[in-house]
Amino acid sequence: MQEVFDNYLNFLRAEQNASENTVRIYNDDLMGNYARGVENGFFQFLRQKGIRSLRDVNRDNLREYVAWLMEHDIEKRSIARKLSAIRSFYRYLVREDMVESAPLNLSRGRGKRMDSFSLKLDKRIPEFLTLEEMNKLLEAPDLTKPLGLRDKAFLELLYASGLRVSELVSLDIYNINFEMREIRVIGKGSKERVTLMGVPALEALQKYLSDGRPRLNGKRRTSALFLNSDGGRLTARSVQRILANLGLKAGIQKSVHPHMLRHTFATHLLNGGADLRVVQELLGHADLSSTQVYTHVTKEQAKKIYLSSHPMAKEDNHTSGQPVVNP
Numbered sequence: 001m002q003e004v005f006d007n008y009l010n011f012l013r014a015e016q017n018a019s020e021n022t023v024r025i026y027n028d029d030l031m032g033n034y035a036r037g038v039e040n041g042f043f044q045f046l047r048q049k050g051i052r053s054l055r056d057v058n059r060d061n062l063r064e065y066v067a068w069l070m071e072h073d074i075e076k077r078s079i080a081r082k083l084s085a086i087r088s089f090y091r092y093l094v095r096e097d098m099v100e101s102a103p104l105n106l107s108r109g110r111g112k113r114m115d116s117f118s119l120k121l122d123k124r125i126p127e128f129l130t131l132e133e134m135n136k137l138l139e140a141p142d143l144t145k146p147l148g149l150r151d152k153a154f155l156e157l158l159y160a161s162g163l164r165v166s167e168l169v170s171l172d173i174y175n176i177n178f179e180m181r182e183i184r185v186i187g188k189g190s191k192e193r194v195t196l197m198g199v200p201a202l203e204a205l206q207k208y209l210s211d212g213r214p215r216l217n218g219k220r221r222t223s224a225l226f227l228n229s230d231g232g233r234l235t236a237r238s239v240q241r242i243l244a245n246l247g248l249k250a251g252i253q254k255s256v257h258p259h260m261l262r263h264t265f266a267t268h269l270l271n272g273g274a275d276l277r278v279v280q281e282l283l284g285h286a287d288l289s290s291t292q293v294y295t296h297v298t299k300e301q302a303k304k305i306y307l308s309s310h311p312m313a314k315e316d317n318h319t320s321g322q323p324v325v326n327p
Helices: 002-015 020-030 042-048 059-071 076-095 131-138 146-161 165-170 199-217 236-249 258-271 276-283 288-292 299-309
Strands: 182-186 192-196
Touching: 002 020, 002 076, 020 042, 020 076, 042 059, 042 076, 059 076, 131 146, 131 258, 146 165, 146 182, 146 192, 146 199, 146 236, 146 258, 165 182, 165 236, 165 258, 192 276, 236 258, 258 276, 276 288
Parallel strands: none
Antiparallel strands: 182 192
């Protein structure tokens, strides 16, 4: 089973163009993560049930697995993701003639038969930072130190461009067009796109490149844009840790993480009147439905729009002699 699974992961990398982050998630969902928490990987469950062959897995086993996950308070989204990983794995097994059929429907997309294991997920509004919170976060780095200059630069860049953390740490210096304020990004599925940045991000990057990066780089030769204290390329895990610490330093009562800044970027753009399809392009979403999750507005913005748009809610109606309709 281990050899088959290793071949599957290589298939994801080579033929599906899956990122290392996607491969890691699929590995954790199927093989299980032994480093933390309850062993809730699919293969771990099969081992507990004494099922030694992938050919012996049936729909009842999957029903038991889903029920077992729910009993352990695993979120619906996590369960749905694990089922997606199982579906992908069995699609590979069927393709390689290792099993004759799969224990669940392999079809996806509109018009396809719904699988009985499909879960109705609760809609989750992405958590984002208010403008005030974002400004506090941007002020948190210590600009007297090279690491602080670096942190300020990638904070400004994440907020200005909506980059994924994997895209951020993969940036090389030559990916930045300083004159046009453009960033060439290699996103999911190795798709290339160009995203933008404003003057604050540009200035923070230039300050980091002139005063911070040379002191981190030393005599090393590397094209990586963001470096760690040893002069190597900054990792996604390090960015997550740094953001969490900066959030605490700024006194923000939320758990700050890289994707929250991506949520903040999209939310602030849409609240400012940006077109949904423009935001889709900047985020690198293949499907507009992925961007539509950001069409929520804050209560403050909703009130502002209401007061400025509804004919009977405009404040100047009270002084212009126009009738006011009471609810």
